[in-house]
Amino acid sequence: MRKPLTVAALNELGRVQLSPSFFMRDFLYSEIAALNGLSNIPDNPDLAIEAGTRLCTELLEPLQDAFGRITIRSAYRSAEVNRLGHAKGHNCASNERNHAAHIWDVRDARGHMGATACIVVPSFANRFDQPGDWKRLAWWVHDHLPYATMEFFPVRWAFNLGWHEVPSRMIYSHVPEDRGYLTKAGMANHAGSHEDEWAGILP
Template identity: 60%
Template structure:
């Protein structure tokens, strides 16, 4: 599919189905793009859709099947939006660092594909209210889903969740306790962490419990 050059074309782009419950339109909203009137349309819609499908099918669908409806804070960023955000201190990394991350239609330096969304899990903020409880979901995802990276934020315990062809499986946080929770090589990276997320529901898929 070519980059849309009309409103009708953009409508068709948004109708691309990424998984059972998610469409590409769900991920095209950007406050930066809206406020500063910058286009947030993929240059390579086919690559964006392919990366987005992997993100939705492998990570977002099982999360939503288990915890209920997800709130999507942000998803795709065009190179123009991301570069503007980076140059103006709007919490965006460089385009090179964001390729195969929030920029779904740009491969990284190694030629790999990836996609990131920032989401909120309402179930978590309703049921886990103690400081540091975000770690329960972090360890649950670490044990059960093929994520590439996670990064948690203070407001609503929103977090970036990334799918990538070569997952690093690194978890960071700006929420207390801040910093690096785990990465390959750390003593806590391997093994079963179920004692750390006791009380969270078992993993479910669209077809049922796993």
């Protein structure tokens, strides 16, 4: 598929079903693009669709099956949109760091494919709002899903959930009182079950 240059072509891209519950259109909205007159459209739709399909089928659908409807906060970003977001300090990493992450349609420096979405799990956030509660959800995902990376934020425990061909299995917190790595390869807490941490969180 070529980059959409007409409304009809963009409609066609938006109608692509990535998984039973998610369509490409669900991931294309960007506040940065909307406020700066940019179009958040992939240059390589086929790669974006392929990576997005893996994100949806392997991570978002199972998470939604377990916790109920999830909300997409920020997902696909075009290189142009992400570059501006990084330059203006809108919590966007550099384009190089976001290839195969929020920039779904560009492979990373090693040629790997990936996709990231920032999401909120309302059924969790509405019940668990005390300091440190985000760790419960983080450990549940760690124990149940083939994620690549997670990065948690303080507002409603929104988090970047990434799928990648070569997953690093890293969880990082931007929550001020818990800033830093919860786990990553080599840490003593990385392997094994963490059920004691997440027991009782399913709705």
